[in-house]
Amino acid sequence: MAYWDRKHYHDNRSLARWSSFPALVMGLLLTTSLAWGHAFPDHSDPRVGWTVDKSPAQVRIWFDGAIEPAFSTIKVVNADGQQVNKQDGRVNAADPTLLEVDLPPLSPGKYRVFWSVVAIDTHRTEGDYPFTVAGAR
Amino acid sequence: MRQRTGWLSIRLLVLGIAVVIALPTAGWAHGVVGKRWFPSTLAVEDPFVSDELSTVVEHIRDPHALETEIEMELTKRLTPNLAIGIGGTRSIIRPRGGHGEEGEEHGHEEDTGTSHGWQNPEFMLRYQFIRNPMRELAATAAINVSPGGIGNRSVGRLSGTTVSPAIQIGKGFGDLPDWADWIKPVAVTTSLGFDLRTNRNDREEDAQHAFGWGVTVMYSVPYLQSFVKDVGLPWPFNRVFPIVEFNGETLISGPEKGSHTAFANPGLIWAGKYMQLGVEAKIPLNDTSGKSVGILGMVHFFLDDIAPDIFTWTPFHGVLGPQTLPR
Ligand SMILES: [Cu+2]
Numbered sequence: 001m002a003y004w005d006r007k008h009y010h011d012n013r014s015l016a017r018w019s020s021f022p023a024l025v026m027g028l029l030l031t032t033s034l035a036w037g038h039a040f041p042d043h044s045d046p047r048v049g050w051t052v053d054k055s056p057a058q059v060r061i062w063f064d065g066a067i068e069p070a071f072s073t074i075k076v077v078n079a080d081g082q083q084v085n086k087q088d089g090r091v092n093a094a095d096p097t098l099l100e101v102d103l104p105p106l107s108p109g110k111y112r113v114f115w116s117v118v119a120i121d122t123h124r125t126e127g128d129y130p131f132t133v134a135g136a137r
Numbered sequence: 138m139r140q141r142t143g144w145l146s147i148r149l150l151v152l153g154i155a156v157v158i159a160l161p162t163a164g165w166a167h168g169v170v171g172k173r174w175f176p177s178t179l180a181v182e183d184p185f186v187s188d189e190l191s192t193v194v195e196h197i198r199d200p201h202a203l204e205t206e207i208e209m210e211l212t213k214r215l216t217p218n219l220a221i222g223i224g225g226t227r228s229i230i231r232p233r234g235g236h237g238e239e240g241e242e243h244g245h246e247e248d249t250g251t252s253h254g255w256q257n258p259e260f261m262l263r264y265q266f267i268r269n270p271m272r273e274l275a276a277t278a279a280i281n282v283s284p285g286g287i288g289n290r291s292v293g294r295l296s297g298t299t300v301s302p303a304i305q306i307g308k309g310f311g312d313l314p315d316w317a318d319w320i321k322p323v324a325v326t327t328s329l330g331f332d333l334r335t336n337r338n339d340r341e342e343d344a345q346h347a348f349g350w351g352v353t354v355m356y357s358v359p360y361l362q363s364f365v366k367d368v369g370l371p372w373p374f375n376r377v378f379p380i381v382e383f384n385g386e387t388l389i390s391g392p393e394k395g396s397h398t399a400f401a402n403p404g405l406i407w408a409g410k411y412m413q414l415g416v417e418a419k420i421p422l423n424d425t426s427g428k429s430v431g432i433l434g435m436v437h438f439f440l441d442d443i444a445p446d447i448f449t450w451t452p453f454h455g456v457l458g459p460q461t462l463p464r
Binding site for chain 2: 040048050123125126127128129
């Protein structure tokens with residue numbers, strides 16, 4: 001950085017020539033019709049870390065891209081680590097970005113949702129999040 | 138002319154690599170370890186191997202010149218853990234004052250005295266040897282080779298070759314206990330390495346070996362909202378990483394042995410699905426590092442996500458398996 005000659009050397013032509021390389025790469029990217037990637041959660045219901053007043057009928061997680069039904073899983077456990085969800089975790093038939101599972105009536109307490117999804121390009125993402133069902137008072 | 142010929146061969150090499158990359162398929166995840174996704178950082182090398190095209194622009198004002206550096210880097214994995222890369226840096230140096238040319242500045246300062254040129258190219262080999270999902274821990278060993286005398290003299294390219302072994306480590310804090318919920322989105326990364334320079338004649342200062350270090354501390358808003366608490370930030374704010382990067386270099390040989398530079402670079406990184414953007418201030422932390430605050434900008438493309446069928450190609454078929462799942 002600090003070492004440069006005081007000689008004033010004009011080299012604009014090679015700049016112009018080199019700049020065709022990023023242009024080539026960009027062109028390549030833009031003309032590629034297949035655009036896939038990791039699926040990350042966008043939002044969920046119940047919301048991450050929130051307390052809900054009454055037992056939710058379902059847990060639903062929306063992702064920012066389509067996910068593979070065959071390789072995507074979801075489960076809900078209670079504070080003791082016991083699984084409480086019904087055995088019908090699925091990718092929504094009408095919305096390939098929505099992972100959902102039904103719940104029986106839950107007693108008040110803390111719950112944690114564990115999910116694992118595979119985007120259609122095989123990139124796997126996984127995670128978990130807490131929610132709380134408020135006590136009946 | 139000799140320098141131009143050198144660059145022509147580099148460009149042919151890049152083209153060759155691009156052609157090799159533009160063949161079939163297979164894939165993994167970049168920057169992901171467990172629940173944690175690490176963005177690429179601007180000043181400090183990140184602890185992952187990936188298929189990526191990165192451009193970092195640095196603009197600083199020192200007492201003698203306005204300097205802009207445009208650094209481009211293309212990396213390509215050969216296996217899930219091994220990657221090669223090539224990088225080039227374009228320097229644009231506009232002298233300010235001290236040349237007896239001040240009087241002319243208003244007339245044609247655009248042309249007068251501005252030097253454009255390439256620094257020596259860089260070739261990289263990177264191997265990721267730790268990826269621990271439970272601990273959100275990742276580590277990569279890297280060796281960069283920058284052959285001397287290829288870039289343009291006008292921008293002060295080194296005449297000697299630089300060999301740079303380095304190690305990068307990243308750690309997320311998602312494994313903290315629940316009382317520390319709000320700290321879980323924090324992650325730190327570090328990069329430590331040496332620049333070892335061969336002494337090829339002319340300038341003694343070209344052959345100074347250096348120790349380079351970098352530390353980043355970042356807060357992941359996506360991590361907060363997806364795994365800890367949805368605080369309701371909408372797009373685009375839900376994809377932001379406030380970050381501070383610290384980096385520096387200590388000369389360990391040569392006439393200026395012991396002198397060190399250090400910078401703090403606070404800023405923001407925004408990560409989309411296919412690209413990320415970053416902007417940081419570059420604040421010198423001692424007199425050797427300069428006096429004015431510079432700026433860093435980054436545009437970064439996730440090639441494997443943009444075009445998986447092209448950029449997730451590997452020569453080792455069968456190791457990675459098929460890219461696209463049967464549907
Ligand atoms: Cu990816």
